[in-house]
Amino acid sequence: MRRWLSFLIATALLGGMVFLAPALEDIEGWGPKIKALRESGLETGAIFYGQVEKIAEIEYTLIHLRDYSTERSFPSDGQPAKPPKNP
Amino acid sequence: MAENNSEVLTVKKKSEWPKLISSEDYWAIWLGAFLLVFAMILIIPNPPADMMAKIEESNTTMMAESERAPFRTIAYFKAEDAKGTLKASKVGPIKPLFGFTAKPGTWTSNPIDSFYLSEKDAAAIRDANKEKYDQAKAATAAALAAAMAAESAAEAAQFESEDLNAKAKDEIAAWRAAKTAEGKAKKKATTKAKNIIGSMIVLMIAIGLLFAIGVPFMGRNAKKFLIGFPVVFIIGVLAYILAGQAQLKALGLSYVLFALVIGLVIANTIGTPAWLKPALMTEYFIKTGLVLLGARILIGKIALIGIPGLGVTWVVTPIVLIFTYWFGQKIIKMPSKELNITVSSDMSVSGVSAAIATAAACKAKKEELTLAIGLSMVFVAVMIFVLPAIANSVGMHHVLAGAWLGGTVDNTGSVVAAGELIGPVAMYTAATIKMIQNILIGVIAFGVAAYWALTIERERSGTAGQVDLSVGGALAEIWNRFPKFILGFLGASVVFSLIYSGMGHDWGKVMIDGGILSWANKFRGWFFCLAFVSIGLSTDFRELAVHFKGGKPVILYVVGQSFNLLLTLFVAWLMFFVVFPDITARILE
Numbered sequence: 271m272r273r274w275l276s277f278l279i280a281t282a283l284l285g286g287m288v289f290l291a292p293a294l295e296d297i298e299g300w301g302p303k304i305k306a307l308r309e310s311g312l313e314t315g316a317i318f319y320g321q322v323e324k325i326a327e328i329e330y331t332l333i334h335l336r337d338y339s340t341e342r343s344f345p346s347d348g349q350p351a352k353p354p355k356n357p
Numbered sequence: 358m359a360e361n362n363s364e365v366l367t368v369k370k371k372s373e374w375p376k377l378i379s380s381e382d383y384w385a386i387w388l389g390a391f392l393l394v395f396a397m398i399l400i401i402p403n404p405p406a407d408m409m410a411k412i413e414e415s416n417t418t419m420m421a422e423s424e425r426a427p428f429r430t431i432a433y434f435k436a437e438d439a440k441g442t443l444k445a446s447k448v449g450p451i452k453p454l455f456g457f458t459a460k461p462g463t464w465t466s467n468p469i470d471s472f473y474l475s476e477k478d479a480a481a482i483r484d485a486n487k488e489k490y491d492q493a494k495a496a497t498a499a500a501l502a503a504a505m506a507a508e509s510a511a512e513a514a515q516f517e518s519e520d521l522n523a524k525a526k527d528e529i530a531a532w533r534a535a536k537t538a539e540g541k542a543k544k545k546a547t548t549k550a551k552n553i554i555g556s557m558i559v560l561m562i563a564i565g566l567l568f569a570i571g572v573p574f575m576g577r578n579a580k581k582f583l584i585g586f587p588v589v590f591i592i593g594v595l596a597y598i599l600a601g602q603a604q605l606k607a608l609g610l611s612y613v614l615f616a617l618v619i620g621l622v623i624a625n626t627i628g629t630p631a632w633l634k635p636a637l638m639t640e641y642f643i644k645t646g647l648v649l650l651g652a653r654i655l656i657g658k659i660a661l662i663g664i665p666g667l668g669v670t671w672v673v674t675p676i677v678l679i680f681t682y683w684f685g686q687k688i689i690k691m692p693s694k695e696l697n698i699t700v701s702s703d704m705s706v707s708g709v710s711a712a713i714a715t716a717a718a719c720k721a722k723k724e725e726l727t728l729a730i731g732l733s734m735v736f737v738a739v740m741i742f743v744l745p746a747i748a749n750s751v752g753m754h755h756v757l758a759g760a761w762l763g764g765t766v767d768n769t770g771s772v773v774a775a776g777e778l779i780g781p782v783a784m785y786t787a788a789t790i791k792m793i794q795n796i797l798i799g800v801i802a803f804g805v806a807a808y809w810a811l812t813i814e815r816e817r818s819g820t821a822g823q824v825d826l827s828v829g830g831a832l833a834e835i836w837n838r839f840p841k842f843i844l845g846f847l848g849a850s851v852v853f854s855l856i857y858s859g860m861g862h863d864w865g866k867v868m869i870d871g872g873i874l875s876w877a878n879k880f881r882g883w884f885f886c887l888a889f890v891s892i893g894l895s896t897d898f899r900e901l902a903v904h905f906k907g908g909k910p911v912i913l914y915v916v917g918q919s920f921n922l923l924l925t926l927f928v929a930w931l932m933f934f935v936v937f938p939d940i941t942a943r944i945l946e
Contacts, residue, residue, distance in 0.1 A: 273627050273628065274626070276625075277626035277627045280622040281622065284618065284619075288468075288599055288605065289466075291602050291603075291605045292604055294608075295604060300742055303742055303745075304607045304608065306777070307607035307741075307774050307778070308603045308606070310777055312770065312777060313606075313770045313773075314608070314741070314771055315600060315610055315611035315612065315768070315771070316768065316769055316773075317611055317709040317710045317769065317770070317885075318707075318769055318795055319788070319792045319795045320878050321770065322773055324784070324788065325769070325788055326866075326870070328785050328788045328789060329658075329866075330437055331785055334433075334437075335943055338419055338420065338422075
């Protein structure tokens with residue numbers, strides 16, 4: 271009986287946490303950030319890069335920097351324009 | 358994750374051949390290899406139609422546009438998008454099989470939405486979002502027109518005007534953002550009815566039978582395994598459902614945590630029934646998942662990343678790992694070396710995935726892995742918000758902030774989320790740093806397994822003084838004690854890295870990332886989920902409390918993470934602003 275009571279209490283706590291979670295967005299300060307992340311659709315809980323869709327976009331940016339980007343983009347280095355590298 | 362240390366204490370030099378069909382480690386390799394080879398057989402002969410022609414066309418356009426303009430033009434992005442839509446998972450005989458790997462999705466107030474949506478409810482969602490989608494489409498069209506006008510203006514000045522170039526880049530970025538927003542609106546406006554209950558039942562049977570094949574060879578009862586397995590799977594589904602709650606998901610609370618918590622609640626209240634215990638094959642699930650994870654560790658991707666990122670991760674990560682392990686052993690004197698290294702790896706490398714690999718490599722106890730992951734999840738939910746807040750409040754440079762987040766926040770998804778709270782440059786930098794750390798998992802797991810085999814286990818077995826210093830002796834010693842599934846883990850990494858490099862990034866992106874590894878990813882998630890349900894169901898809170906005594910794991914995590922935060926910030930500044938400022942300028946472009 272006591273074990274089942276403990277189980278019910280633990281389940282109620284877990285369920286309560288989950289069902290009250292939408293209220294997290296009402297917390298001053300953090301709420302808007304949580305809302306922003308929710309609306310972004312990011313896989314925030316992903317444990318490896320292969321599970322994050324955004325990574326594909328980032329890889330394309332890295333490929334652009336490596337293979338296509340020209341020196342003309344970076345006037346800070348003071349060098350004349352160079353042709354793009356061959357991908 | 359040895360149940361006790363008896364394996365460590367009684368190392369016998371037996372022939373390896375019988376173990377090929379009787380050991381859990383080898384069965385993890387066979388099952389992982391089976392899933393990967395199965396996907397390769399179905400995917401490689403069936404690429405998307407005209408794949409190479411489309412890739413070539415896109416590359417030609419991208420090259421021409423790069424030569425034409427000093428920034429990514431509209432035509433460049435359209436060519437890049439065209440390549441991005443090519444995915445091997447969307448064609449051929451593998452496509453229908455992907456339908457059976459679905460897991461519960463995101464929901465806000467009704468958990469049933471995660472696996473079942475009636476046509477009536479789907480229609481209501483479509484109707485509610487139609488107007489937003491129409492507005493988003495109009496916004497994208499307007500943004501595209503503005504971008505085209507700005508690009509034309511820049512071109513008219515032969516791309517010599519910095520102001521016009523900057524204006525064009527801003528307008529193109531605004532068009533990209535509008536396109537992303539349109540994509541999200543479209544997803545809601547085209548919501549379809551779903552019911553994945555049937556497919557999950559099929560998946561449960563398939564995974565149960567797959568693991569059951571090896572069970573009798575390991576001297577266990579397959580029938581008893583299959584009786585308990587559905588319950589383990591259903592708890593796993595429940596964990597996925599809870600982790601799909603939108604706001605909790607935004608906090609970075611993964612299915613791994615919910616799988617552990619549900620298992621722990623059951624085990625420590627009503628108790629885990631005896632008939633369920635034969636299905637709790639934690640190591641079998643986790644090692645098979647790790648072999649599949651190994652395929653994802655594509656060494657060639659390091660080449661994409663650039664020197665400053667390598668500096669931040671390859672300098673800082675090993676130093677923090679070794680420092681934290683040293684601190685745990687010498688200063689706070691943690692009784693368990695395995696807990697020490699698992700927490701250190703979790704905190705310094707890349708969170709849960711590194712913790713799983715390290716714990717398996719050093720044969721940590723399940724309670725130790727539970728503690729390490731629990732700590733990681735608690736801290737990560739705080740760090741996602743606190744670190745960006747600090748970076749924003751002090752006006753930290755976005756590249757520096759991104760490198761700082763990437764090197765310190767656990768788990769890739771959380772890193773990307775934390776970067777998102779600062780801005781796109783911070784997010785790109787953070788995610789890039791984390792990718793390299795992800796790839797370091799293989800090196801760390803191998804290093805930990807070798808160190809444990811050569812040093813720790815020898816000390817425990819009392820053979821530390823009888824060191825055979827010859828190369829052959831050392832190799833034999835490593836081989837005898839080495840966890841063999843690590844070979845599958847590393848082998849998968851090497852094989853797929855070679856295929857990826859050999860066939861080129863574009864081919865690899867479509868066929869490996871968008872096909873074989875996408876398939877493996879689905880199963881890996883389920884296997885880790887089943888493993889953590891099993892850990893929870895077989896863990897006693899009192900055993901956890903023993904490891905938590907004196908709060909040492911928390912002290913270790915806090916001290917190690919504080920050191921990590923300071924060192925990463927310093928090395929990131931050094932790499933991105935002192936040694937390679939030109940690369941930082943390129944990132945900002």
